[in-house]
Amino acid sequence: MLRNYLKIAWRNLIKGKLYSFINITGLSIGTAVIVLLALFVRDEKTYDNFHLEGDLIYRAWVKEHYAGEIFFNSVTPYILGQELKENFPDFQEVVRYTTTNASMKKETFSSDELIYVVEPSFLKVFNFPLIEGNINDVLSSPLNVVITPDISKKYFGNENPMGKNISMQFGEEWKDYVVSGIINPAPSNSGFQFNVLLPFENAKLFFGPNAQTMWTNVSVETFVKLKPTANLTAINDKLTPFIDSKLTGIYKPGEYIIGLQKLSDIHLNNEIPTGFMPVGNPRYPFIMSAIALLILILASINFTTLAIARSINRTKEVGIRKTIGAQRIQLRSQFWTEAVLTAGISVLIGIGIARFVIPWFNGLVDKNLHFGFTIQTIGFGLLLVLIIGILSGAYPSFVLSNLSTIKTLRDRISSSGSSRHNILKILVGFQFVLSIVLICCTVIIQKQLFFIQNKDLGFNKDQIMIIPFNKSGVGLRDLMEESNKIKVPLASQISSLTGISKITVSNHTLGTLGWLSVGYTDQVSQKFNSFKINGVDENFIPIHELKIAEGRNFRPEGESDLKSVIINKAYAQEYHLKLNELLQDPFSDYKIIGISEDFNYASLHQSVDPLVLTQDPIGMLRIASDVSSIDSPNPKISLKLPSANISSSIASIEQIWKDLMPDQPFGFSFLDDNFDKLYRSEQRFSFIISLATILAIFIGMLGLFGIATLLIAQRRKEIGIRRVLGADLKNIIFQLNKGFFTIVFLSCIIAIPIAWYVMEIWLRAFEYRTTMSWWAFALAGGFAIFLALIVVSSQSIKASLENPVNALRTE
Amino acid sequence: MLLQLKNASKWVHVGGNKAFLLKDINLNVFEGEFISIMGPSGSGKTTLLNVLGMLDDFNEGQYFLNDENVGSMKDKRKAQIAKENFGYVFQAYHLIDELTVYENIETPLLYQKVSSSERKALVADILDKFNIVGKKDLFPSQLSGGQQQLVGIARALISKPKVILADEPTGNLNSRQGEEIMQLFKKLNEEEGVSIIQVTHSESNAAYASKIIHLLDGSIEKIENL
Numbered sequence A: 001m002l003r004n005y006l007k008i009a010w011r012n013l014i015k016g017k018l019y020s021f022i023n024i025t026g027l028s029i030g031t032a033v034i035v036l037l038a039l040f041v042r043d044e045k046t047y048d049n050f051h052l053e054g055d056l057i058y059r060a061w062v063k064e065h066y067a068g069e070i071f072f073n074s075v076t077p078y079i080l081g082q083e084l085k086e087n088f089p090d091f092q093e094v095v096r097y098t099t100t101n102a103s104m105k106k107e108t109f110s111s112d113e114l115i116y117v118v119e120p121s122f123l124k125v126f127n128f129p130l131i132e133g134n135i136n137d138v139l140s141s142p143l144n145v146v147i148t149p150d151i152s153k154k155y156f157g158n159e160n161p162m163g164k165n166i167s168m169q170f171g172e173e174w175k176d177y178v179v180s181g182i183i184n185p186a187p188s189n190s191g192f193q194f195n196v197l198l199p200f201e202n203a204k205l206f207f208g209p210n211a212q213t214m215w216t217n218v219s220v221e222t223f224v225k226l227k228p229t230a231n232l233t234a235i236n237d238k239l240t241p242f243i244d245s246k247l248t249g250i251y252k253p254g255e256y257i258i259g260l261q262k263l264s265d266i267h268l269n270n271e272i273p274t275g276f277m278p279v280g281n282p283r284y285p286f287i288m289s290a291i292a293l294l295i296l297i298l299a300s301i302n303f304t305t306l307a308i309a310r311s312i313n314r315t316k317e318v319g320i321r322k323t324i325g326a327q328r329i330q331l332r333s334q335f336w337t338e339a340v341l342t343a344g345i346s347v348l349i350g351i352g353i354a355r356f357v358i359p360w361f362n363g364l365v366d367k368n369l370h371f372g373f374t375i376q377t378i379g380f381g382l383l384l385v386l387i388i389g390i391l392s393g394a395y396p397s398f399v400l401s402n403l404s405t406i407k408t409l410r411d412r413i414s415s416s417g418s419s420r421h422n423i424l425k426i427l428v429g430f431q432f433v434l435s436i437v438l439i440c441c442t443v444i445i446q447k448q449l450f451f452i453q454n455k456d457l458g459f460n461k462d463q464i465m466i467i468p469f470n471k472s473g474v475g476l477r478d479l480m481e482e483s484n485k486i487k488v489p490l491a492s493q494i495s496s497l498t499g500i501s502k503i504t505v506s507n508h509t510l511g512t513l514g515w516l517s518v519g520y521t522d523q524v525s526q527k528f529n530s531f532k533i534n535g536v537d538e539n540f541i542p543i544h545e546l547k548i549a550e551g552r553n554f555r556p557e558g559e560s561d562l563k564s565v566i567i568n569k570a571y572a573q574e575y576h577l578k579l580n581e582l583l584q585d586p587f588s589d590y591k592i593i594g595i596s597e598d599f600n601y602a603s604l605h606q607s608v609d610p611l612v613l614t615q616d617p618i619g620m621l622r623i624a625s626d627v628s629s630i631d632s633p634n635p636k637i638s639l640k641l642p643s644a645n646i647s648s649s650i651a652s653i654e655q656i657w658k659d660l661m662p663d664q665p666f667g668f669s670f671l672d673d674n675f676d677k678l679y680r681s682e683q684r685f686s687f688i689i690s691l692a693t694i695l696a697i698f699i700g701m702l703g704l705f706g707i708a709t710l711l712i713a714q715r716r717k718e719i720g721i722r723r724v725l726g727a728d729l730k731n732i733i734f735q736l737n738k739g740f741f742t743i744v745f746l747s748c749i750i751a752i753p754i755a756w757y758v759m760e761i762w763l764r765a766f767e768y769r770t771t772m773s774w775w776a777f778a779l780a781g782g783f784a785i786f787l788a789l790i791v792v793s794s795q796s797i798k799a800s801l802e803n804p805v806n807a808l809r810t811e
Numbered sequence B: 001m002l003l004q005l006k007n008a009s010k011w012v013h014v015g016g017n018k019a020f021l022l023k024d025i026n027l028n029v030f031e032g033e034f035i036s037i038m039g040p041s042g043s044g045k046t047t048l049l050n051v052l053g054m055l056d057d058f059n060e061g062q063y064f065l066n067d068e069n070v071g072s073m074k075d076k077r078k079a080q081i082a083k084e085n086f087g088y089v090f091q092a093y094h095l096i097d098e099l100t101v102y103e104n105i106e107t108p109l110l111y112q113k114v115s116s117s118e119r120k121a122l123v124a125d126i127l128d129k130f131n132i133v134g135k136k137d138l139f140p141s142q143l144s145g146g147q148q149q150l151v152g153i154a155r156a157l158i159s160k161p162k163v164i165l166a167d168e169p170t171g172n173l174n175s176r177q178g179e180e181i182m183q184l185f186k187k188l189n190e191e192e193g194v195s196i197i198q199v200t201h202s203e204s205n206a207a208y209a210s211k212i213i214h215l216l217d218g219s220i221e222k223i224e225n226l
């Protein structure tokens, strides 16, 4: 029997080539999207889930109430780990680690690396297998280093690095380390993306004695592994009084809280602040799943609508089958076999497509996904076949097999035919609603991206080239001194060779994520305050075309202006300061000589924070009690390239640079590129949404095309009659398109408020956002109507051009 | 003269050979004439009727309508002329299933931009004349074949054509229903001067006409004046 079903199903697939093509195309695209997005979601959801007994591993966080503010951090005091280890027998292991950037050197080759400074238990708590070396002693001596094969290749080439020396620089000093082990890099779905592991003793090289003992200074992430018998609530109950007792006199009970966060919770919980590990946006897996589901639904609807449209022709077949004794269940099985067969073919093709485009998709989402044939994935494929098959076969199999024999044999569109038309309209309308929502979202997202990329940022970012000082091994102060010294000869040579008259040296360039943040406690209010600073020179403002609202720029040859600062309006407002006044305590050595207009030096996700531009950043940092920056404050040169001969200018600058500073690597970027990078996540998101929209529209339009073809073919006779009765082409096309347009139009009315709501939420993530103009929605709706017009008209025009004599010939 | 077909031929190519559907047809139709076309199946009756009704083209010869050469007309004018002059009646009625009796009859007027009040009056008139007022809100599927054909004829007449072209109008009806349709044709022809050209297989129905044209293999075999 099954063979017979399959045979008939196959024949029907072959016979209705157009419909099979539409179904299979839609469903395979749907499958490909599902597979890719499922891999993405799985990757996001399985961060660090591969550690043995991973559910016993927790990360500590700190919540500190201080001077009326709450400091919430997943980076903890250095001392916490030690205290937990000594006082909590419920933890079988405690592991601290921190990360730092340092220069690494092997003979003459040197480069910057991200270094993980870890306690030896790191390798026991987490499952990162060593390729060489013994887990018990690779990190036992402070001068050991463990590296990944990539690093080994980079510094040692094909040599075996084991036991060899490599030097690293912390502060001003170079130290030699011995390679004691080689470790597999972490899988891509791990928060620990290490290349170099150093024993924890090295942390003392950059954390001073205070940082090592104070509870108010956070510096390391602290992980604990519970004993299997331990009880988390009991531990939490013990933690609070323990911390309170440690901090009596400094904090009142309850003002300083330590909590534990499950390892598996870290990647997708953005309510706890990011520590050293990247935190994904928990909305993305959700959005991705929604998109995948959406596209699958669209494709399944195609299957259903086409089946309904065809069923109007197949009722007769059903009737005949019934009169010759087919039972309902047999008819159902027939329709379901067809659906499952189509789904099976589609899933196979879809998986093929997915495998083919995975490398490209990886680039898009910045991941390293791959699809292998495992029991899991094969099961997933089979599940997909079943879901798609059952979903799309449901309507035809139930409704058609339930038709009464008499009705089906009457060669007229019966009442059940018109109810079928209604279901068809609803389904097609639903597809349009989804498509229009997606189109609206795409338009608004594009509009927002255009907005942030073209917003008047308060400066001119065009053609500004940035060259960082990368020479490793020199402290910030020395690096700044050197850069200031080299600036004059560099500027004069660049000027004589390229005609570029000004260059500027600054700690930060515009469009980066985090400038130096200076924290201090206000003497009067006892409140903790912070503001941003950037060390600049007199050319910074003119080169970026920043606007000074009051006062003046720095004078050239900065000595006289060393204790002068320029603040932005946000600063003046926040601290109630005016031109020519001194900064607030403890920075009262510095006098305000200028107030600039606010300019968006960071991303448009953030509002403009109070900012001080100074020629004496080192002096100001020394006064601050708390300094942090996301971006390196190492000096950078910025200059404005002339609009002509850009590449030859760059070549000349590179030559001058290399001549003047043979030991300084030359690298550059452009300010506007850096700005674009700030919105990479949005651009990626926008790209994915656009792509989903295109696919959704494509699938929807394919379906519409199929339905239009079928329905219009069914009206062939009617069209013939109308032609004979004197209808002209315009009349006929209007008549045929009318029904479809009512559907599209109603869909617009339903879709637009939905899209409006969704985008309202999305835009909230931006401090500066575009308006949701009516035209964006009109455009989206218009586009949908336009596409439907083309698709439906292609069929209606064809039908209206047919000689009515042919349609009306009686057999 | 109302219609004049001169040496008209129509053919299709079948495997490189010309297959004649109509061959050298000469035919004159005067205003107010009632003509029957007879002939075996496949002899070209429908084709001839379609050519006369300007629903189909021919390959050779000339066709004059009110002494105007149809061959030299633009498409738009042709469509206009056809609308004004012809009403078509089909064997299979060809009513639009989704429309009521009333709407079916009204449809040709919609395509002639007749005002709505005038449409109402015209349709009411003809419903009355054909005695189908009570059926006006029914759908075709709710009518018997004879009633459907009545509606078909009413629809053909609504735009006051000069000629009714009827292709086996009684082919799907029983003899009593067929008789009624023929009576109706006769009445229309005699009382209102509508020209009628009908294709029929029935000798008795053919006899309602004043002239019978016998077709064989696309040619006129003979013309019989009654």
Ligand SMILES: Nc1ncnc2c1ncn2[C@@H]1O[C@H](COP(=O)(O)OP(=O)(O)O)[C@@H](O)[C@H]1O
Pocket (backbone or CB within 6 Å): B012, B021, B039, B040, B041, B042, B043, B044, B045, B046, B047, B048
């Ligand atoms: N467009 C066409 N192409 C090919 N053959 C046609 C076409 N139209 C009609 N015929 C053929 O021409 C012959 C005459 O058709 P028709 O006029 O319908 O005959 P009748 O109405 O007398 O039965 C038939 O054999 C028919 O199959």
Ligand SMILES: [Mg+2]
Pocket (backbone or CB within 6 Å): B045, B046, B047, B167
């Ligand atoms: Mg015929």
